Amino acid sequence: MQAEPTKSLVGEEYEVEVGPVAHGGHCIARTSEGQVLFVRHTLPGERVVARVTEGEEGARFLRADAVEILQASKDRVEAPCPFAGPGRCGGCDWQHAKPGAQRRLKADVIAEQLRRLAGLTPEEAGWDGTVVPAEGDKLPAGQVPQWRTRVQYAVDADGNAGLRRHRSHEVEPIDHCMIAAAGVSELGIEDRDWSGMASVEAIAATGSQDRMVILEPKPGARLPLVELDRPVSVMRVDEKDGGIHRVHGRAFVRERADDHTYRVGSGGFWQVHPQAADTLVKAVMQGLLPRKGEMALDLYCGVGLFAGALADRLGEKGAVLGIESGKRAVEDARHNLADFPRVRIEQGKVESVLPRTGITEVDLVVLDPPRAGAGRRTVEHLSSLGPRRIAYVACDPAALARDLGYFRDGGYRVRTLRAFDLFPMTHHVECVAILEPAAKSL
Numbered sequence: 216m217q218a219e220p221t222k223s224l225v226g227e228e229y230e231v232e233v234g235p236v237a238h239g240g241h242c243i244a245r246t247s248e249g250q251v252l253f254v255r256h257t258l259p260g261e262r263v264v265a266r267v268t269e270g271e272e273g274a275r276f277l278r279a280d281a282v283e284i285l286q287a288s289k290d291r292v293e294a295p296c297p298f299a300g301p302g303r304c305g306g307c308d309w310q311h312a313k314p315g316a317q318r319r320l321k322a323d324v325i326a327e328q329l330r331r332l333a334g335l336t337p338e339e340a341g342w343d344g345t346v347v348p349a350e351g352d353k354l355p356a357g358q359v360p361q362w363r364t365r366v367q368y369a370v371d372a373d374g375n376a377g378l379r380r381h382r383s384h385e386v387e388p389i390d391h392c393m394i395a396a397a398g399v400s401e402l403g404i405e406d407r408d409w410s411g412m413a414s415v416e417a418i419a420a421t422g423s424q425d426r427m428v429i430l431e432p433k434p435g436a437r438l439p440l441v442e443l444d445r446p447v448s449v450m451r452v453d454e455k456d457g458g459i460h461r462v463h464g465r466a467f468v469r470e471r472a473d474d475h476t477y478r479v480g481s482g483g484f485w486q487v488h489p490q491a492a493d494t495l496v497k498a499v500m501q502g503l504l505p506r507k508g509e510m511a512l513d514l515y516c517g518v519g520l521f522a523g524a525l526a527d528r529l530g531e532k533g534a535v536l537g538i539e540s541g542k543r544a545v546e547d548a549r550h551n552l553a554d555f556p557r558v559r560i561e562q563g564k565v566e567s568v569l570p571r572t573g574i575t576e577v578d579l580v581v582l583d584p585p586r587a588g589a590g591r592r593t594v595e596h597l598s599s600l601g602p603r604r605i606a607y608v609a610c611d612p613a614a615l616a617r618d619l620g621y622f623r624d625g626g627y628r629v630r631t632l633r634a635f636d637l638f639p640m641t642h643h644v645e646c647v648a649i650l651e652p653a654a655k656s657l
């Protein structure tokens with residue numbers, strides 16, 4: 216027997232009272248029939264007309280945009296960006312909220328994830344409940360921090376560079392991204408014709424004048440001659456293997472953090488906010504308080520940011536093992552840390568390389584996993600090594616909270632948690648949790 220087709224509710228409108236913020240840049244509301252709506256472009260406490268953008272009758276939840284604000288929150292402002300709003304650019308979630316309110320929304324999300332997934336109150340997590348802006352990001356009303364040092368532009372059918380609409384492949388053409396760093400805006404990507412390209416990524420290093428564009432041609436298209444307003448290295452994404460290859464210039468940019476220069480090859484990870492790397496190194500080192508001669512792990516180490524900071528502080532008798540899956544990032548990390556003979560970088564997935572190392576004991580651990588977090592197996596393994604402190608750097612509060620629960624099962628408690636607004640105007644937030652053996656704190 217064939218199942219009845221479900222009726223799409225896309226385009227339906229509901230007048231709703233908006234409830235609390237939820238993880239992902241939206242707030243929760245309910246239709247009069249009790250169906251849950253995740254509504255974007257609104258704020259808690261507002262009364263809005265929500266138009267459904269995804270979902271059907273009987274679905275667990277619907278997605279919607281607030282298309283009319285009937286009663287506005289006191290935290291609402293006119294979005295400074297002309298490309299923000301329902302159905303428009305999907306890059307920023309909180310353009311319509313005051314900067315302080317954006318940080319409170321992020322704090323509410325962290326608190327909710329900690330409570331739900333780790334069973335922790337802010338006090339139990341050693342967190343003061345605030346999300347701290349990066350230095351220099353507290354600006355007069357109406358001004359927006361220009362923090363994105365890496366921008367991935369999509370290209371529309373007419374060759375215009377733009378940004379993707381929310382949960383869509385459609386392109387919102389733009390003539391300027393307000394949150395792009397000056398070094399990116401100066402390249403003038405939005406003013407050029409990019410016909411034949413699927414995407415153009417622009418990178419403006421903070422630690423040097425290095426600039427790079429990574430072009431992804433559409434199948435069969437030829438690369439254009441790239442003439443921008445500043446000298447740049449040019450890379451291309453290979454149609455067949457997806458690899459990134461050099462066209463001209465350097466195949467890396469140079470970044471600075473904690474008084475070191477780091478080479479970051481195309482495709483390699485580096486924090487996007489200009490102050491993020493220093494802010495996070497500082498928070499991690501303040502939490503770990505490394506001692507001379509200790510042995511440390513830097514997991515998901517990228518090009519070696521935390522391994523370098525640890526190596527400096529652990530001295531000649533200390534040792535650091537970094538593990539990173541990206542081949543190119545590992546080459547960069549080995550190059551960046553070549554002056555430290557007691558730093559070793561292994562290539563591969565943490566979950567398979569770590570058990571193979573045969574290490575049975577460490578003093579300190581830094582882990583900075585991708586959004587999915589580290590997972591139960593890795594957390595169990597780390598707990599069994601008995602580190603005196605662990606620094607967990609997290610870009611997803613949900614994965615962090617889940618993993619903190621696993622650490623608790625492994626005998627570790629959260630000593631402190633700090634949260635940083637390193638992605639203003641978006642819903643993203645970075646956390647640093649410091650853990651220690653629970654027995655120690657009895």
Ligand SMILES: C[S@@+](CC[C@H](N)C(=O)[O-])C[C@H]1O[C@@H](n2cnc3c(N)ncnc32)[C@H](O)[C@@H]1O
Binds near residue numbers: 516566
């Ligand atoms: C959030 S980045 C952190 C990089 C570095 N700690 C930094 O701050 O520059 C996560 C890194 O983990 C790497 N990665 C992702 N999954 C991995 C895995 N299963 N095992 C090892 N590395 C992984 C990615 O390539 C990326 O470099």
